Amino acid sequence: MSIGVPQRSAPTPATDPARAGQRWAARAEAVSKVYGSGETRVRALDVVDAGFVHGELTAVMGPSGSGKSTLMQCLSGLDRVSSGRVWIGDQELSGLGERALTELRRDRVGFVFQAFNLLPTLTARENITLPADLGGRAVEADWLDHVVDTLGLRERLAHRPGELSGGQQQRVACARALVGRPELVLADEPTGNLDSRAAGEVLGLLRRSVDDLGQTIALVTHDAAAAAHADRVLFLHDGRLVAELSSADAGEVLETMAGLEHAGAEPGGSGTPDLDGAPVVDAAAAEAARTARLLRAQLDAFIADVDALAAGTGDRRGAAL
């Protein structure tokens, strides 16, 4: 498959006739995201149209710096788009204030990251129910049982993270993301810290959570074997959506990635400077900024919960902590 570098992304998901009637868990329409200004200006996303079909596992691939994490952050409202529109289900994000965005993230989006982000002093069960406990929502016991059994965690519920393997910790993080039945789970390099056996286990359970639990998952990965678990694979290059594969095997994914790198992406590179000769933004700094934004969002959620508690609507916090 040969990959050119098009001037614009693939057809708008909402208007593409081939996609008529699809139910979108999330979509981005003509989304651009620009970081910085002047010489350090970087166009991380450049008029991207991308949709995530309800009940499917969609992988997002592309060379380093191609905009994968930025797309995930814009989709989840962790970052504001510079232009374009984003929906979670039928809720458009652009008109929402910070508090409404925080609540939408908490109630309708589940996150799984490379670092498992479990609280070390809580048991696996307490970690899984923490978001619901913080939000003052009851956990449906039958659903919790179903998720725990699907993920093979029944025997580990009383263990703390330090007593679990990396793969088991990531399964707990997946259960935490799934138990609230979010519209969308965003999994950003969830197997990046795992050995190949544990990675295979986690990918298998993400697949089962789509097939058996009806979940919608967006999976950011560098690994062609991981992307081969997906129903569709979207490829970003220089901030643009440049290719899409359905039910691809690892060989087809690798071939497409090779085409992208041949088209001029920097493997392991660190940016798409907007101006010729502009300084390249340091990837570690971008990662630190991303972590800071995530922590900020968690803090916002915490503050919103405290406000709810003060208003008498969030009475389960004490039980969790």
Ligand SMILES: Nc1ncnc2c1ncn2[C@@H]1O[C@H](COP(=O)(O)OP(=O)(O)OP(=O)(O)O)[C@@H](O)[C@H]1O
């Ligand atoms: N907060 C930020 N400030 C400035 N530039 C940023 C910021 N976040 C990302 N970038 C830049 O935007 C571009 C896209 O970054 P992004 O992290 O989305 O890429 P990626 O495809 O996820 O890369 P990787 O595979 O290395 O994680 C890069 O050039 C990056 O340096």
